[in-house]
Amino acid sequence: MSDKKDIRALTKDQLRDFFEKEGDKAFRGNQVYEWLWSKSAHTFADMTNLSKETRTMLEDNFVINHIKVDDMQKSSDGTIKNAVKLHDGLIVESVLIPTKSRTTACVSSQVGCSLDCSFCATSRLKRMRNLNPDEIYDQVVAIDNESRLYHNRPLSNIVFMGMGEPLMNYNNVLKAIDKITSPEGLGMSPKRIVVSTSGVPKMIKKMADEEVKFKLAVSLHSAIDEIRTSIMPFNATFPLKDLREALEYWYAKTKNRITYEYIVWKGINDKKKDVEALIEFCKFAPSKVNLIEYNPIDDGMFQQAHDEAIDMYVNMLEKNNITVTVRRSRGKDIDAACGQLANKS
Numbered sequence: 144m145s146d147k148k149d150i151r152a153l154t155k156d157q158l159r160d161f162f163e164k165e166g167d168k169a170f171r172g173n174q175v176y177e178w179l180w181s182k183s184a185h186t187f188a189d190m191t192n193l194s195k196e197t198r199t200m201l202e203d204n205f206v207i208n209h210i211k212v213d214d215m216q217k218s219s220d221g222t223i224k225n226a227v228k229l230h231d232g233l234i235v236e237s238v239l240i241p242t243k244s245r246t247t248a249c250v251s252s253q254v255g256c257s258l259d260c261s262f263c264a265t266s267r268l269k270r271m272r273n274l275n276p277d278e279i280y281d282q283v284v285a286i287d288n289e290s291r292l293y294h295n296r297p298l299s300n301i302v303f304m305g306m307g308e309p310l311m312n313y314n315n316v317l318k319a320i321d322k323i324t325s326p327e328g329l330g331m332s333p334k335r336i337v338v339s340t341s342g343v344p345k346m347i348k349k350m351a352d353e354e355v356k357f358k359l360a361v362s363l364h365s366a367i368d369e370i371r372t373s374i375m376p377f378n379a380t381f382p383l384k385d386l387r388e389a390l391e392y393w394y395a396k397t398k399n400r401i402t403y404e405y406i407v408w409k410g411i412n413d414k415k416k417d418v419e420a421l422i423e424f425c426k427f428a429p430s431k432v433n434l435i436e437y438n439p440i441d442d443g444m445f446q447q448a449h450d451e452a453i454d455m456y457v458n459m460l461e462k463n464n465i466t467v468t469v470r471r472s473r474g475k476d477i478d479a480a481c482g483q484l485a486n487k488s
């Protein structure tokens with residue numbers, strides 16, 4: 144690997160300083176910044192409004208560590224999965240999910256994951272490292288390009304529901320979102336971004352204090368500690384009481400509705416008492432429950448509950464004025480659905 148610096152680790156001010164120190168105009172930094180971010184240049188040679196000397200000088204000092212889409216798979220339902228190679232050879236996956244009205248990018252925040260949810264394929268990979276802000280940003284750019292190419296429209300939404308736990312790489316996720324929403328990046332509205340978390344109470348409070356503008360989704364799956372710990376072991380460290388307290392804090396500060404992701408499994412959380420606990424857990428704030436379809440990952444330990452159990456959830460939640468949606472999986476045939484990202488190919 145080269146010992147040159149990653150130019151995209153520099154802020155705009157640092158780039159301006161660099162050019163001044165080189166005896167050039169600070170303004171040159173703005174030009175380069177624009178090439179690097181809003182124009183997503185992959186090489187210095189692409190930067191055609193700079194002189195040949197300037198480009199060579201940049202080449203001598205820096206590298207542009209762009210991700211590379213190594214493999215692209217297309218599902219029969221239009222879903223696309225990218226296997227993305229990072230500069231150090233590690234691979235993460237991201238997914239483009241088209242519906243009638245929107246194109247959503249599902250992006251990864253870590254290589255692997257440190258949580259070990261027993262129903263998720265990503266947990267089979269150990270966490271190798273956090274992604275840098277530019278590696279997260281590049282996944283979004285790649286999917287935006289694919290959306291324009293294959294669906295004739297730009298990307299409209301982003302969900303941090305790929306590999307990894309975004310709140311355990313909070314600073315880099317936040318920096319990436321800053322770039323995604325900045326006019327100097329992609330200029331997307333933060334309201335179209337959802338950060339999905341298994342629930343790290345301390346970080347949820349921090350997000351509330353920082354008054355972030357994106358939306359929050361919590362992967363709950365059970366509102367009973369004993370059950371939740373058995374399928375999401377880190378719940379032993381961050382029990383429901385702490386999660387609930389953090390969410391109350393979040394709601395008090397942001398007044399944003401909270402979305403819960405929830406899978407109903409046969410014999411695990413398909414009883415009336417499970418729904419009652421869920422209702423009790425979310426009643427402190429306006430809530431929405433997404434009942435998501437389980438995507439089997441291998442050993443048959445988990446099975447999607449019967450339709451009757453789903454109907455019971457829907458009826459009881461609606462009776463208690465909790466919004467509920469039943470979400471179908473997309474891209475299952477290429478292992479691109481929730482919880483199936485495991486670098487198989």
Ligand code: SAH
Binds near residue numbers: 262303307309404438
């Ligand atoms: N760590 C974050 C984001 C990644 S998981 C989080 O936990 O929210 C993205 C979503 O996929 C989560 O709601 C997760 O619970 C869900 N998921 C994991 N495995 C799944 C599976 N096999 N089938 C369906 N959804 C799954």
